[in-house]
Amino acid sequence: MNRFTQALYLLAAGSLAAAELDHTLTAVLKSAGFTGTVGQSLEKKLGRPLNPALADLGRLKFFDPSGGLRNDNACAGCHSPAAGFGDSQPMAIGVLNNGVVGADRSGPRNQRRTPTIVNTTFFPKLMWNGRFFDPSGDPFDSSKGFTFPDPEGTTRFPAKDPAFYHLLVAQAHIPPTELVEVAGFRGTQGTIDPIFDQFDDGRGDAVPPPDKDGFRNEAIRAEVLKRLNGNAQYRRLFGFVFPKVASGGPIDFAMFGQAVAEFEFSMTFADAPIDRFARGQISAMRDSEKRGALLFFGKAGCVSCHAVAGQSNEMFSDFDNHNIGIPQVAPAFSRNTGNVVFDGPNQDEDFGLAQITGKDEDRYKFRTSPLRNVALQPAFFHNGAFTRLPDAIRHHLNVAWSNRYYNPLLGGVAPDLLWRRGPIQPVLAALDPKIKPVDLDSDEFDDLVTFVAGGLLDQRASANGLCAVVPGFVPSGLPVHRFQGCGQ
Ligand code: HEC
Ligand code: HEC
Structure with a gap:
C-alpha cells in the first residue's frame, strides 16, 4: 500500500x-x-401553551427578596442563574447573606447544596430525599394530590384541586416558610413577630417553634401575602393574569405558586x-x-x-x-x-x-x-x-x-x-x-x-442564556442580588 x-x-x-x-x-x-x-x-403535558405574562410574574417573584420576611434573600439567591439555577456554593447560604451570589457569597450555611430548578417541571419527586412527591408518579397529574412532610402532609394540596395543577405549584408554597432560607428566625416588623419572639433568646436566632399543625407556616404565608397585596405594582401585574385580582380580590398563595411554577416551566432546557x-x-x-x-x-x-x-x-x-x-x-x-x-x-x-x-x-x-x-x-x-x-x-x-x-x-x-x-x-x-x-x-x-x-x-442553561433573565429591578424596590457569574 x-x-x-x-x-x-x-x-x-x-x-x-x-x-x-x-x-x-x-x-x-x-x-x-x-x-x-x-x-x-412540555405544552402537551401541560395541556396548554405557556403563559408568558404569568411566567414573567414568576420571574420577578423568583428574584425579589420581598418573598422572604427578612427581605434579604430570594429564590435566586440560592438558585443562581450563573450556575444553571443551582447553587453558587457547596452548601446553601440563606438568611443573613451578604447580597452576593457567587464565590464570594457569605453568611451562615444551611444543610445542603441547592439543586437546579431547570427541568424540575419533569421531576416526579423533589428535594435531596424526594420528600415532596406526586403519588401518581407524574408531576403534571394532580388526581392523587401531592404528598409533603408535615405540617403540609397530604391534605394541604388536595387531589383534583384546580389551583394545584402541578407539583411545582405546591412546592412554591414551601420556601417562603423556611426559616433558615428566607423567613429568618424572628420574623420582621410584621404580625408574626410574637410567634418568634416568645422563643427569642435575644441573639437573633431563636430556636424555631415546632410546627406540627402548620400554624407557623400559614402565619408566615399570610404575612408574605399581606406585603404582596400591599404592593400596587404586584397587584397590577397579578391583575393582568388573574381576573379575580383585577376585580379587587386578594392575591392568594396558589397564585404566587402558579406564577413561580410557570417561570420554572419556562426554564425547560x-x-x-x-x-x-x-x-x-x-x-x-x-x-x-x-x-x-x-x-x-x-x-x-x-x-x-x-x-x-x-x-x-x-x-x-x-x-x-x-x-x-x-x-x-x-x-x-x-x-x-x-x-x-x-x-x-x-x-x-x-x-x-x-x-x-x-x-x-x-x-x-x-x-x-x-x-x-x-x-x-x-x-x-x-x-x-x-x-x-x-x-x-x-x-x-x-x-x-x-x-x-x-x-x-x-x-x-x-x-x-x-x-x-x-x-x-x-x-x-x-x-x-x-x-x-x-x-x-x-x-x-x-x-x-x-x-x-x-x-x-x-x-441555553449556561450563564450566557440564564443571566439574560435577571431583572434590573423588582416591584418591591428592594435591591436585587449581585450575581458574580453574570459579570455583576
Ligand atoms: C447506586 C445508584 C447510582 C449509580 C449506579 C450511579 N449513581 Fe451517580 N448518583 C447517585 C446518587 C444517589 C447521587 C446523589 C448522591 C448524594 O448527593 O448524596 C448521584 C450523584 C451523581 C453526580 C453528582 C450530581 C450532582 O448534582 O451533584 C454525578 C455527576 C453522577 N452521579 C454521575 C454518575 C455516573 C457517571 C455514574 C456511572 C459511573 C453514576 N453516577 C452511577 C446514584 C448513582
Ligand atoms: C436558602 C437557599 C434557597 C432558597 C432561598 C430557595 N431554595 Fe429552593 N432549594 C434549596 C435547597 C438547599 C434545596 C434542596 C433542599 C433539600 O433537599 O433538603 C432546594 C430545592 C428546591 C427545589 C427542588 C429541586 C429538586 O431537584 O428537587 C425547587 C423546585 C426549589 N428549591 C424552588 C425554589 C423556589 C421557587 C424558591 C423561592 C420561592 C426557592 N427554591 C428558594 C435552596 C433554596
Whole structure:
C-alpha cells in the first residue's frame, strides 16, 4: 500500500467504526427507552401553551427578596442563574447573606447544596430525599394530590384541586416558610413577630417553634401575602393574569405558586446533544461523547440509577434514594458558619431519607441526582463534598478508594467546610448494593466524563442564556442580588 491508499484505507476504516458507533448507540438508546423528545412534550403535558405574562410574574417573584420576611434573600439567591439555577456554593447560604451570589457569597450555611430548578417541571419527586412527591408518579397529574412532610402532609394540596395543577405549584408554597432560607428566625416588623419572639433568646436566632399543625407556616404565608397585596405594582401585574385580582380580590398563595411554577416551566432546557442524537441528528455528538454514552448506558452501570425510562421522564434519575457513600462535611462549629443543627451524636451528619421516614436503614440515602446540565455546577452531591465533575464521577467507580483518599482541601471545598467531618464508617457499612466498583481505563474514563459534561448540556442553561433573565429591578424596590457569574 502506498501512502495515499493507506490514508484512504484508514479513512474508510474510521468511518466504518464511526458508523458502527452510531448504530450501536442508536440501538442502546432505543432499548433504554430514550427518545430525546421530553423537552418538546412540555405544552402537551401541560395541556396548554405557556403563559408568558404569568411566567414573567414568576420571574420577578423568583428574584425579589420581598418573598422572604427578612427581605434579604430570594429564590435566586440560592438558585443562581450563573450556575444553571443551582447553587453558587457547596452548601446553601440563606438568611443573613451578604447580597452576593457567587464565590464570594457569605453568611451562615444551611444543610445542603441547592439543586437546579431547570427541568424540575419533569421531576416526579423533589428535594435531596424526594420528600415532596406526586403519588401518581407524574408531576403534571394532580388526581392523587401531592404528598409533603408535615405540617403540609397530604391534605394541604388536595387531589383534583384546580389551583394545584402541578407539583411545582405546591412546592412554591414551601420556601417562603423556611426559616433558615428566607423567613429568618424572628420574623420582621410584621404580625408574626410574637410567634418568634416568645422563643427569642435575644441573639437573633431563636430556636424555631415546632410546627406540627402548620400554624407557623400559614402565619408566615399570610404575612408574605399581606406585603404582596400591599404592593400596587404586584397587584397590577397579578391583575393582568388573574381576573379575580383585577376585580379587587386578594392575591392568594396558589397564585404566587402558579406564577413561580410557570417561570420554572419556562426554564425547560432539555435539548442536549444526546437528545438531538436520539432524534436522528447523529452529528450532534462528538465521537468521544458517543463512546462515553455507551459506557454510561453499558459497562459503567450509570443508567441503573440515573435512569431515563418511564417515570424518570428522560431526566437521568430513577427518583429513588440510594446511599452512595458521600463523605460527610459540615460547617465549622461557630456561631456564624451554620444555622442548621446537623444529625448524629456530634451534629456533623446528614441522615438524608431517614430524616423523613425515621428509619435507621434509610440513613445516608439521597435521591439519585438528575444529571442534565450537571457541568454548570460549581460543586457536587448533597453537601458539595466535591468541586470537580471528574472527581464526582470517579467517586462512583470506587467508593471505598474515594473515601480513603478524600481530601476536601485538595478538592477545593470552601474553607468553613474543611474542619468538621462526620463519621464515614456507618455510611460505608450501609452502601447501596447497586454501587459496585467499576474498572475503566483512562481513555474510557475521559470519554465518560466528556459525555456527562457535554452530551447532557443544553447550552441555553449556561450563564450566557440564564443571566439574560435577571431583572434590573423588582416591584418591591428592594435591591436585587449581585450575581458574580453574570459579570455583576
Ligand atoms: C436558602 C437557599 C434557597 C432558597 C432561598 C430557595 N431554595 Fe429552593 N432549594 C434549596 C435547597 C438547599 C434545596 C434542596 C433542599 C433539600 O433537599 O433538603 C432546594 C430545592 C428546591 C427545589 C427542588 C429541586 C429538586 O431537584 O428537587 C425547587 C423546585 C426549589 N428549591 C424552588 C425554589 C423556589 C421557587 C424558591 C423561592 C420561592 C426557592 N427554591 C428558594 C435552596 C433554596
Ligand atoms: C447506586 C445508584 C447510582 C449509580 C449506579 C450511579 N449513581 Fe451517580 N448518583 C447517585 C446518587 C444517589 C447521587 C446523589 C448522591 C448524594 O448527593 O448524596 C448521584 C450523584 C451523581 C453526580 C453528582 C450530581 C450532582 O448534582 O451533584 C454525578 C455527576 C453522577 N452521579 C454521575 C454518575 C455516573 C457517571 C455514574 C456511572 C459511573 C453514576 N453516577 C452511577 C446514584 C448513582
